[in-house]
Amino acid sequence: MATRLDVNKTYKLYVGGAFPRSESGRTYEIADTKGRFLANAAQASRKDVRDAVTAARKAQPGWAAATAYNRGQVLYRVAEIMEGRREQFTGEVAVSEDLSSRNAAAVVDAAIDRWVWYAGWSDKFAQVAGAANPVAGPYFNLSVPEPTGVVGALAPQSSSLLGLIEVLAPIIVSGNSVVAVTSQDRPLPAITLAEALATSDLPGGVVNLLTGQTDELAPILAGHLDVDAIDLTGMAGRDTTDLEVLAAENLKRVLATPDTEPDVTDPPAGPRRILAFCETKTVWHPKGR
Amino acid sequence: MRPPTDRLADALHRALLPLLESELPLLESDMTSLVLPGEADLSEVTASGSALRRFLHGLPGVDQVGVEKRAATLATRSIKRASKVQALELAIGMVDLTTLEGADTPGRVRSLCAKARIPAPGYPDVPSVAAVCVYPDMVATAVDALSGTGIHVASVATAFPSGRAHLDIKLADTRNAVADGADEIDMVIDRGAFLAGRYGQVLDEIVAVKNACGDAHLKVILETGELATYDNVRRASWLALAGGADFIKTSTGKVSPASTLPVTLVMLEAVRDHAALTGEIRGVKSAGGIRTTKDAIRYLVLVNEVAGAAWLHPDRFRFGASSLLNDLLMQWHKQATGRYWTSNRVTID
Known part of the structure; x- marks a missing residue:
């Protein structure tokens, strides 16, 4: 019997629900932690960022208009699809992060559980963060958190799957759409996540994933005037003054950079990351008699 | 450009016989074009219905595959940054900012006029647009809002967009718009008559509307989406030019498909060949469906390559658009x- 030829996967970007190559045609080599070649990944360019933001902007109103309950259902569905790809995730996390397969499997379980954890928040965070405010007049005064719009996100550099989900899920659960730059050197689980997202019920464009050089893409996202907020987690420990100056031009919400990459093994204490990308709307309504 | 084959030369020659009594040498010409040297006029072909029909049906057929291929090839041309800035400013200056809705209000027209004057507040480098295009009853409002700016006021007329009304009503529509101050009139041709082969009637109507326009410029809308073939587009273009159109315009914007690159290419060829034939420069307006900068720049490339750089001017090429300006x-x-x-x-x- 003839030797079977290898069928290797082409790792591409995830933009607007489709899997395009980089507009620039560039790719870069992905190696494991010991420097051995794993795959070529698409190296996103300025125009890929532009296209991703356009797709995100287009998808956002429809996603935000879905009921909170429905968004929670859709996110739970993503977790279901991930569950079916657990072995693929485990393999990729193991080579990307140099973990034993048992440890990698534990990370994947945690990642899926985290997705479910955030899915559960969809119809609850507004009750935690919203309020019926007592005011000195005959009015109902209600504050509710609303999604800010299109969010740019720099995913953590070392935690390739769990860290990415810890960034992505809280952004979209409230009705934002996101353009995320994946871990620069460990992007493979992110692309597999994109495949899970594409086959779930999440509308195309709500999540857009770009693989490439974080330093090249971050200023473009931070300076883009059609991006409403930016999560700088992926720049942990680095000086982000320039990015914050760029972000100030259109008053982006900035989730400030931590000194070290946050440990995301356990779920956070509350919906802090969700609320970081929400704006509070306050409504005054006459009470009548 | 490649020299024409003998067969092509013969075909062109035959096609042009009704037009020109004397035999003229043919210039080098590309496959889809009709270039004539020297000056002549179209009065002979418009003298009678049968001469007109002979002329229009004698025009060389449009090579559909060729024209689509050429338009697609030109659309792939890469425009570098310095040229792009120039192209953007040129395109902004070529926009006929249009609102043709049943729900148009004077307030909406006024706000559109304000935008036409200063498209980008705070950025004086951005030119104002060429014209504002409205329905006839909104002309007075637009004229008032644009007085002293040099921005033209264009009005659709002649029972836009269908053109299905009696001639006296179409003429009255035109005269009213001109009386209110419109200096450009966008008329629609009678597509029903054109498709039925009553070219003389279409021509007479264009001539009559042209007379009713007085000093106002006349743009003749061919509504290419309803003409079905490129051959018809070429015939309608020549018909409109013979009738005295200052511009030929692709579409009303109310019919799909509206403006496309190949259709505009055919019309640009007609205007170019008409200029070569008569020495008179006429313009082209592409309207409908052009929403992005990328599209607009493709049209500019087409204008430059087909008609020539002389047509890269708001007096000779226009975009009929509303959302394009924002992009x-x-x-x-x-x-x-x-x-x-x-x-x-x-x-x-």
């Missing part, structure tokens, strides 16, 4: 500031 402004800002712009910073209409 042009966003791209202009991108080029000026290096940062991607947001639709939140341009007006909705």
Whole structure:
């Protein structure tokens, strides 16, 4: 019997629900932690960022208009699809992060559980963060958190799957759409996540994933005037003054950079990351008699 | 350009016989074009219905595959940054900012006029648009809002967009718009008559409307989406030019498909050949369906390559559009500031 030829996967970007190559045609080599070649990944360019933001902007109103309950259902569905790809995730996390397969499997379980954890928040965070405010007049005064719009996100550099989900899920659960730059050197689980997202019920464009050089893409996202907020987690420990100056031009919400990459093994204490990308709307309504 | 084959030369020659009594040598010509040297006039072909029909049906057929291929090839041309800024400013200056809705109000027309004067407040480098295009009953409002700016007021007329009305009503429609101050009239041809082969009737109507226009420029809308073939587009173009159109315009914007690159290519060829034949320069207006800067720049490339650089001027090429201007402004800002712009910073209409 003839030797079977290898069928290797082409790792591409995830933009607007489709899997395009980089507009620039560039790719870069992905190696494991010991420097051995794993795959070529698409190296996103300025125009890929532009296209991703356009797709995100287009998808956002429809996603935000879905009921909170429905968004929670859709996110739970993503977790279901991930569950079916657990072995693929485990393999990729193991080579990307140099973990034993048992440890990698534990990370994947945690990642899926985290997705479910955030899915559960969809119809609850507004009750935690919203309020019926007592005011000195005959009015109902209600504050509710609303999604800010299109969010740019720099995913953590070392935690390739769990860290990415810890960034992505809280952004979209409230009705934002996101353009995320994946871990620069460990992007493979992110692309597999994109495949899970594409086959779930999440509308195309709500999540857009770009693989490439974080330093090249971050200023473009931070300076883009059609991006409403930016999560700088992926720049942990680095000086982000320039990015914050760029972000100030259109008053982006900035989730400030931590000194070290946050440990995301356990779920956070509350919906802090969700609320970081929400704006509070306050409504005054006459009470009548 | 490649020299024409003998067969092509013969075909062109035969086609042009009704037009020219004397035999003229043919210039080098590309496959889809009709270039004539020297000056002549079209009065002979418009003298009678049968001469007109002979002329229009004697025009060389359009090579559909060829024209689509050429338009597609030109659309792939890469425009570098310095040229892009120039193209953006040129395109903004070529826009006929249009609102043709049943729900148009004087307030909406006035706000459109304000945008036409200063498309990008705070950025004096951005030129104002060429014209504002409205329904006849809104002309007075637009004229008032644009007085002293040099921006033209264009009005659709002649029972736009269908053109299904009696001639006296169409003429009255035109005269009213001109009386209110419109200096450009966008008329629609009677597609029913054209498709039925009553070319003389279409021509007479164009001539009559041209007379009713007085000093106002006349743009003749061919509504190419209803003409079905490129051959018909070429015939209608020549018909409109013979009738005295200052511009030939692709579409009303109310019919799909509206303006396309190949159709515009055929019309540009007609205008170019008409200029070569008669020495008179006429313009082309592409309207409907052009929404992005990328599209607009493709049209400019087409104008430059087909008609020539002389046509890259608001007096000779126009975009009939509303949402296109916003995209042009966003791209202009991108080029000026290096940062991607947001639709939140341009007006909705």
